[in-house]
Amino acid sequence: MSLVSQSRIVITGAGGQLGRALADRAPEAVALGRADLDITDSDAVAAAVRSGDVVLNCAAYTAVDAAESDRAAARAGNVTGPGILAARCREIGARLVHISTDYVFDGTGERPYEPSDPTGPTSVYGSTKLAGERAVLLADPRATIVRTAWVYTGDRGDFVATMRRLEAERETISVVEDQVGSPTYAPDLAAGLLELVAQHKNPGVVHATGSGAVSRFELARAVFAELGADPDRVRPCGSADFPSPARRPAYSVLSNRSWVAVGLTPLRDWRDALSDALLRVAPR
Template identity: 60%
Template sequence: MNADFPTRASLIVTGAGGLLGREILRLAPHARGLGRSQVDITDRAAVEAILTPGAVVLNCAAYTAVDAAETDRDAAFAANATGPAVLAAACTATGARLIHVSTDYVFPGTASTPYEPDDPTGPATVYGQSKLAGERAVLDGCPDAQVVRTAWVYAGVEGDFVATMRRLERERDTVTVVNDQLGSPTSAIDLAAALLELADRPDAPRVLHATNSGTATWFDLAVAVFTELGADPARVLPCDSSAFPRPAPRPPYSVLSPRVWNDAGLTPMRPWRSALTDTLRRLSD
């Protein structure tokens, strides 16, 4: 993970109150962080008021309630499609550059080899459909924009999967976790560092994938969390997805290929297990 970040005075982070936005601001305290209460990204005038020529906008704002989106389609599309479209148009009008964070959910989740950025999309959920609409709006509306897809992001606090496993380790004798969904657990701080590096690479490809390397199931990740906490990993029990039916189906396969990212000369992201170790050690300190 590269710790040498630009001292860019015109770095703007939208969605700054979220899991990823907070980590970006922790690594780049010079950036201007804007949460929902500071700017409505669906309001063109409000967005243009915060932009200056040459600014780089890291858009981390999103509607991420995957299950709720199935019955709250309008809210999901407002945040994940309309907002990015407004940001793209405003960046083009003011001479700013946009880096937009997207998701593995734009793919159908039925592959058996890592998804490349130009592979066919086909989201199976309203959340994924809204995020794909946002990607297209960004790429169509801002010639200099870049889209970065990621997956399985955690910081270990406030309700993400790793945070939940930390809590359940304290509260329960055993936990049951699905073992038939495969992805790449991604540290929010590693992803933040990757996005900050990309902020100084306008020449990089327009669509990229950024996750920690390697693959795991949710069961594997839970076992790793218990192990790092010094708990007996046998307390984590595997099951298949049918044990936890959800309104929105989860992708069975969410592995994103790092090839385009690495070929662009951007710093390869480290293995997910090393990133998890560092995250949990930092939290324990």
């Protein structure tokens, strides 16, 4: 029996990498992309969601640098929309699982962040995602917030996919070594979210990422090694060498203890997941 057979699953933001991974693992779900549902439209949300549904909200404004100058759009996608979705879910009697991010923290930590740790976003993207969490819980205290980080599939515009492309295009590349996080393979996260849905529990705010931690530089070297390329072609540099409109957290490691504490299976070690991901998108 499917883990989700007892509930009608609605996936918002189904065109993104996590939304696609969820739809692949739960083909019976109602998968709604941006063209199918505008989560800032309260009437449209009410028409799409019905009592008893479980809504997995993957919809978000994720253009981190663009958000610095496009604040209205970032706020609409990350605050207004989730708040409306949560309010409608509460009115209708649906359960909401909302996806958030490591960017709600300031990135100065020295140990994995727990859900109860003080937040302190340093970018518009992070600020709007944190405000979105608050809007969701204000509108529906029963909602679940799942923070994750460094999500990838390896086949589109994510970090791993970019490293694959650059390996084929350049003799050497420079990658920052002063940003540390936990790479999270989207299909692994999707499986975890469906396990969460099957539990019929509300754990509040939890963290779910791939196990372990690595720098961007080390992750790039691992991608090269998995592709059979010389990892020494990846050279270390600092974030200051790649200035950008938005400040990235230097330390983005999220503790999975809250996830395990409610009986959920830890996501795989990041290196094992990376190997599997690259076998799928770039068979050796």
